[in-house]
Amino acid sequence: MGKMRKAAATAAGSGKQRFQFQGGIQFYKSRGQHILKNPLVVQSIVQKAGLKSTDIVLEIGPGTGNLTVKLLEVAKKVIAVELDPRMVLELQRRVQGTPQANHLQIIQGDVLKTELPYFDVCVANIPYQISSPLTFKLLSHRPLFRAAVIMFQKEFAMRLVAKPADPLYCRLSVNTQLLARVDHLLKVGKNNFRPPPKVDSSVVRIEPRNPLPPVSFKEWDGLVRLCFNRKNKTLGSIFRQKNVVQLVERNRKAVMAVAQEQGGGGDITMLGENSRSKEEEEEEETGMEVEEDGDNENEDGMDVDDDGSKCQTKEMLLEILEKGKYLDKRSSKLTQDDFLTLLASFNKAGVHFSS
Known part of the structure; x- marks a missing residue:
């Protein structure tokens, strides 16, 4: 799935630490950049997204495109939003000269500052520090999308799905579940990434409620x-x-x-x-x-x-x-x-x- 960024910079080694990826792209551990190396996890995410051949998919943080190419095999079109210009170039090179190139649209920029186009399903592996604002940006998007399948830090994901009397049940749980149905799909251990991050992850499915409850x-x-x-x-x-x-x-x-x-x-x-x-x-x-x-x-x-x-x-x-x-x-x-x-x-x- 491209890369994953953590909410906080890693403590050890500062900005000098880096990881050399195939093709010469350097992934900086200090920025929380990690590669999802397990193809079975990538395939599982695509399957659990429940995509149709007519779907337009919004992907956030495509990285080098490991997930992107799998999405392109199933969906009608993929719109990928990527902040890092190096990843944008790698993604362009990866599909260049293939039939998939005509079905991929890349938007370079900060997803929180980007006006999102129409999409049916969102698939995202996001920087953890934008987990909450991105979740509610998606839920405020109109017209409503069918579902979002997003990888979060495990604890944040558990807060999203927490029920009454659960120790993690909080304002985030209540507000998210007012606007959407939230289900936990799978746990993704740190060893599925290269280099491994310091925290485990979880993939969550978010389905906006339609109609929404008639309250302010x-x-x-x-x-x-x-x-x-x-x-x-x-x-x-x-x-x-x-x-x-x-x-x-x-x-x-x-x-x-x-x-x-x-x-x-x-x-x-x-x-x-x-x-x-x-x-x-x-x-x-x-x-x-x-x-x-x-x-x-x-x-x-x-x-x-x-x-x-x-x-x-x-x-x-x-x-x-x-x-x-x-x-x-x-x-x-x-x-x-x-x-x-x-x-x-x-x-x-x-x-x-x-x-």
Whole structure:
């Protein structure tokens, strides 16, 4: 599969370390460049992509084209996005003079800054540091594609597929699974690469949901962000916190102001309208949860003073949680349906998590 780049530069040897590949191309270990040497893994990825002879395939990070040539044997067309100009030249040389050349389009550039064309299936072996922003860039792409088969660092992949009560279940899990069905396909050990990286990898299949749930992603992510900042605390404890109540108060006033200006309901951007900011995409990389032990319901300095609207807001939040039987539940064990129900209950009461 060309090469794989890790999220962080390898510690040993710095930029002087390099690996000589056939044909004279040097792969720099300091940049995390590795060659997938096992043809069985390459073939397995192609098979699991479920390609049709009419498909247009988007490949990200083709490297020297080990995966590319296999994709060209099956698909109608392959669009390869590659940042390294040396790899672009190697890929061009590899297909030059063959019938495959007419079915390959190469785009040289940063995939995060590239406007992606239409494609049916994405197959990617990506730099690990762009895992989260690339995942959500793909999921915001329109028209929707059928599936993406992507190799990630193993831990990131396990976060994507994690279910409630799984130790790796986090904001990244919840947000990705709202937008897509995610399945783990196969593990790829470090020894399948030359030179071997320091981490194992996993291949994941991502299928965008169509239609998407009719909720505002900003509202959804605002709620999920709050919940997973303290995922091992009860929701009752989280929504008693002074900063959470203040946030809800600010959002309530902001939404009311917008509603007054528009003479109706506030402008709530629905899923599918690419409402994610760059900051939100980058934060998804780790899931953004902050682990805390214990369940101290009355942290010093965190409880709300008994003053007017804030006290009423806190009581309203706790009443909503109690009515839905969520007061003593923890984010780490809530399902997608739980979050959807919870968000609907809050919104119905005029509680918003974006402004």
